[in-house]
Amino acid sequence: MIMMRKNWKGAAMAGAMAGLLVGVPAGLLASASPVAAATPKDTLVLAWAIDDIITLDPAEAFEISAGEIMGNTYxxxxxxxxxxxxxxxxxxxxxxxxxxxxxxxxxxxxxxxxxxxxxxxxxxxxxxxxxxxxxxxxxxxxxxxxxxxxxxxxxxxxxxxxxxxxxxxxxxxxxxxxxxxxxxxxxxxxxxxxxxxxxxxxxxxxxxxxxTHYAGSGPLKIRDWRANEILAMERNDNYYGEKSKLPRVIYRHVKESATQRLLLEKGDVDVARNLEPGDIEAVSKNADVAVTNTPKGTIYYFSLNQKNPTLAKPEVREAMKYLVDYDAIGQTFIKGIGEIHQTFLPKGLLGASDEKPYKLDVAKAKELLAKAGLKDGFTITMDVRNNQPVTGIAEAVQRSFAQAGIKMEIIPGDGKQTLTKYRARNHDLYIGQWGADYWDPHTNADTFARNPDNSDNASSKTLAWRNDWNIPELTKKADAAVLERDTEKRAQLYKDMQKDVLATSPYVIIFQMIETAGVRKDVKDFKLGPTSDTTYTFKASKS
Structure with a gap:
């Protein structure tokens, strides 16, 4: 078993790693830059932001990139x-x-x-x-x-x-x-x-x-991992089922969408995974590249902390749902990477509803705010992680809020900063994403519609808890739904819950993620999965 190598530096280390991966050009194993060798026919090379990988232990790994690696190797x-x-x-x-x-x-x-x-x-x-x-x-x-x-x-x-x-x-x-x-x-x-x-x-x-090691039985095995730079897998010949079509799969850490696009267009990578709308449009015009996508079990939302007495007013919660320009967001920030979705269950899960009752309606929002005694508006803050499309959406919300007299200050931060504040219930508004942990509706009902203990020292700190939303009746409904063994009845229970959450919750759900990738046309059978661990790169091949 070869030890995973972390934080290697320099060309010498890249060359050493290339020596371990027989037949792979050293250029592929250099740190992520626009200059690299063309990909070999027996290797799938993906450009992706993999800096979220912190462990290779499936008992601990809980990040998107790590999920994909686990899905292919265990x-x-x-x-x-x-x-x-x-x-x-x-x-x-x-x-x-x-x-x-x-x-x-x-x-x-x-x-x-x-x-x-x-x-x-x-x-x-x-x-x-x-x-x-x-x-x-x-x-x-x-x-x-x-x-x-x-x-x-x-x-x-x-x-x-x-x-x-x-x-x-x-x-x-x-x-x-x-x-x-x-x-x-x-x-x-x-x-x-x-x-x-x-x-x-x-x-x-x-x-x-x-x-930092591997101990699995999946179709691919992890050969080497250099944190924030590269992860290499190779075919597991002991796998019981269909063997990996290619001998090896390599992920290169490339964070910027524009850099990924350039590498893809030059043929230096086979797949680009973090393309933003403008780059998706650009590569779609390239004869050597195809664009593939699939709805993901991830939704983007912002939420209102009910510890704030202003945000706890039902009329304020509803007004904010009418102060989002969903159509404009759909046509700009999430074009090609998301679709407007307003319920807590993503499409594809049992009982998912596609109700979309809200649209930008400033007059309606002003009417609700006046009813709440806030006709002149109020001042609020929103914690925002520094990445797209979240930053762009937050700025768009800031502008539409202003039309109703709500002054919103954006507080930027990295993921750790914003999440730490959110998990401590110290925010006013928080904008972020939530992905399904497993493909069952309870995965989202458990967090959006359950709060069994709203005390500060609760053991179960769901999204409802994070926003101080005390919901004993909804919690009972969620607990009943997970015990219902009749599939049709169970689906209806989740549809009813979504209707309740849509109308009364402190969540403004905006869209469901559509994962999109640019793929060189000589790559065959590359398919994005609905969850982070179901994009099976071992099934891909090259012509």
């Missing part, structure tokens, strides 16, 4: 069909059953599976992986702990029956689709117990080692 019990996310299929599981009381899941594993290391993959690895994720209790662990698992009880809830059989017990009879979709998440990825434990220190279950 297996899990089940996955969903990216062409129809409502359909689930076995990954390493050959079959599964659910007990009559709805709380015991029994999985049969496919025989003769192997990790990239050559070690056999058995029930021991499945049990170890799920228990490890719960016991480490890193950020994504909540996806599993919401099944009633904890550090104290998970050993009794996740059990091996024999080498090819595992049982999982939940605390309540949840909708099976909810439980199974939780098991498709990256935190449920299966790690090589023997390899991880061989590198464990002081009982850390390999946590220190796996941050």
């Amino acid at each position: 297996d899990r019990l089940v996955r969903f069909d990216i062409n129809d996310p409502s359909k689930l299929y076995g990954d390493i599981a050959s079959s599964w059953t659910v007990s009559d009381d709805g709380k015991l899941y029994t999985f049969k594993l496919k025989p003769n599976l192997k990790f990239a290391s050559g070690n056999p993959l058995t029930a021991d690895d499945v049990v170890y992986s799920l228990q490890r994720a719960v016991k480490l209790d890193k950020t994504p662990a909540f996806i599993l702990t919401q099944l009633g698992w904890s550090k104290d009880n998970v050993d009794g809830k996740v059990k091996k029956v024999d080498d090819l059989t595992v049982t999982l017990e939940t605390d309540k009879p949840y909708a099976p689709s909810f439980v199974l979709n939780c098991l498709t998440a990256n935190v449920s990825a299966i790690v090589d117990k023997k390899l991880v434990e061989a590198n464990a220190k002081d009982g850390d279950m390999g946590y220190g080692w796996l941050k």
Whole structure:
């Protein structure tokens, strides 16, 4: 197993890395600049902003770029069909059953599976992986702990029956689709117990080692990672299913849209992943490039902190929904990368509604503000992360607010600064995004429409909690929906919840992300997935 190399500097290191990746030109492995060698026919090279990767451990990785890497390099019990996310299929599981009381899941594993290391993959690895994720209790662990698992009880809830059989017990009879979709998440990825434990220190279950190493069984294996510069994967010949069509896939960290476009047009990269509307329009005119896109399970919104007595007025909440120029935003800042969407469930999820009752109506907003005793407006702040399209949208909202007498000061900051303030409930307005953690409607209902404890020291700090929105009745509805086992009835429960949230919430939901990529035309079968972990680069090939 080759150790991941972080923070390497200089051409000498780039050359050394090229030596590890036999057949890959050293230019590809240099830091992200417009000058590079043409891509080889046996390698897919992607330009993407991958500076969000902080760990390679699936029990901890919770960032968009890391999600894609995990999706290509680790297996899990089940996955969903990216062409129809409502359909689930076995990954390493050959079959599964659910007990009559709805709380015991029994999985049969496919025989003769192997990790990239050559070690056999058995029930021991499945049990170890799920228990490890719960016991480490890193950020994504909540996806599993919401099944009633904890550090104290998970050993009794996740059990091996024999080498090819595992049982999982939940605390309540949840909708099976909810439980199974939780098991498709990256935190449920299966790690090589023997390899991880061989590198464990002081009982850390390999946590220190796996941050920069690989221990999976997926179609690709991680070969090298240089933080903020490059991540290289290569074909895993031990993979049980369809082998990667190309021997290697390389991600180059390129943050700027214009630089990505230039690299793509020159043929120095095969795929550009962060193109802004102007660059999308430019590459769409290039005969050697195609543009592909897919709706993503990510929505952009801004929210009103109900700790602020002005923002807590129902009329103010509604007025702000009429002070967004949705049409103009759709035609400018999100052209080609998003579509106007006003409900908390993205299109594609069970029960998603596409109601769009709000449009820019300054007169209506003024009427509501006058009803709230604020006919002369008020002053407010908005915390904004320094990136597009968020900054542009915030500035557009600032202008439309002013038409109704609302003076909004924009407070810029990086992601860490704005999120820290938001998570502490110290904001007035906050603009950001929320992506589905797994492909089930509870992933968003749990955060937009649940707030089981609104106290400052609550253990569950949902988006409703962050905005001090105390909603006991909606919380009960969300809790009931996740237990409903009839699919049609469950879908209707989520539609009803979306209607309630749309009308009364402190969220102004603006659009759903459409992920767009520019792709060289000699690349075949590159398809963007609906979630961060379902863009399967191992399926791509070149003509």
